[in-house]
Amino acid sequence: MSTAEKYVTAAYLVVFVVVLGYVLIIAAKMQRLERELGELVELARRRSDG
Amino acid sequence: MTYAADVAALARKDLLLELRARETLPAMALFVLSALTVFHFALPATSSDLAAKGLLWVAIVFTALVGLQRAFVVEREHGVIDGLVLAPCDRSAIWLGKALAVLGFLAAVEVIALPAYSIFFSPVDGPTIAAVALADLGICAVGTFVAATAASSRTRELVLPLLFLPLVIPVVIGGVGASVAGGSARYLGFLALYDAVFAIICWASFEYVVTE
């Protein structure tokens, strides 16, 4: 690959990596939200039983 | 009371407080002289006069920052801001009064700084003085506004420079351009534009900074 091609690829890779990084952060956040929701469901269940 | 009277009263309050306390002004003056001294050592032998001119503007901006750190401290410490907001004056008068007071302080310090600069480095010419005058208006308008914003923050001393510096970059460009480049009229015109635009939006939006 010529130098120019390497740099162009690098630029596109940077964009790709940043977007993927974003996806990762969102995925982690979704896991956290799911866990919180689970805890709250537990709380609600205890409330309605007790 | 009329708007102008409100503004005058607020500005006079700050100037009188400083006259009695004599805290901020000596500190700003000492700061600018120390900064100019540091700049002497920061300029290698082969630097031109032009580089020093640029550093004059750095000194002005950071001296203003030092003064602005104190801008709303007294109001906050004694809970005066709420009183001012409840007073039957236009909220923007608070901004304008304070900005005029800060302008007074900055101008007073520059009376010391510019001659010192002329002695330490090179003489200050007409366009530079005009640029300093115009830049002061913009710096004080934006700086006072930003100081009020930062006052609501937990990390106010940290946040104030971060908010202030990006906004003041155009002023530095205008000022250095007027001091250094040939056609200074263009830069002075730009400084006037900056002053007008930012004074208007500061004036219009200050209400939202102090109320909820």
Add this chain to the structure above:
Amino acid sequence: MSLRNNRLAAWAALALGLSAAALALIFFVAPNDADQGFSQRIFYFHVPIALTAYGCFFVGAWKAFRHLWKGDPTADLESYVAIHQGVIFGVLTLATGSIWAKISWGHWWLWSEKQLTLFLVLFLFYSAYFMLRFSVDDGPQRANLSAVYALFGVVLIPISFLAIRLAQNYIHPVVFTRHGPAFHGTILWTFCVSLAAMLALAATLYRIELTGKRLDSRLRELRELLA
């Protein structure tokens, strides 16, 4: 699936389709630039990313205006998310612009590139937005301060641009010039598709982040109700 979910999926699908089309056009259809050769292809991403960043900042300012003027309850969060997107795309602009400068002129940074310098100033400005927002406790005052600051941002954009242009006269002579590609035919089409793809991507990420933050606040509300 509620209507809102459908909208998010629709935007995501649109972004996906447009991005695929843009990439295909950029690498297989668009011709080599006579001046710069293969490296000019970065332009198809770099400029749309920059324009998208501007778009995000303007949306942020518009939402801020709606918060201050109309008291729109959702506008503060929307403004925050839009500005967050703007900063992400701003960083990408700086990164891709830097790489492009490296290929074209051999330097990672060029002060004579007005667009790049402007984005640096804006990056500093909007980063301070987050510093401010995170140092004020949640509430109406934080929303007001953020909104006013966002509005200052869009005023700063043209003023800074003018200033940077003026600065060129005394900073250093403009040594590097770059001829923009002649905008016609395939090049124009490829650019437009890339721009549309970037905007769709930004819109998708914006909605995803907004949904995430809304979920966050509603879960918090639920927790307070149950505890």
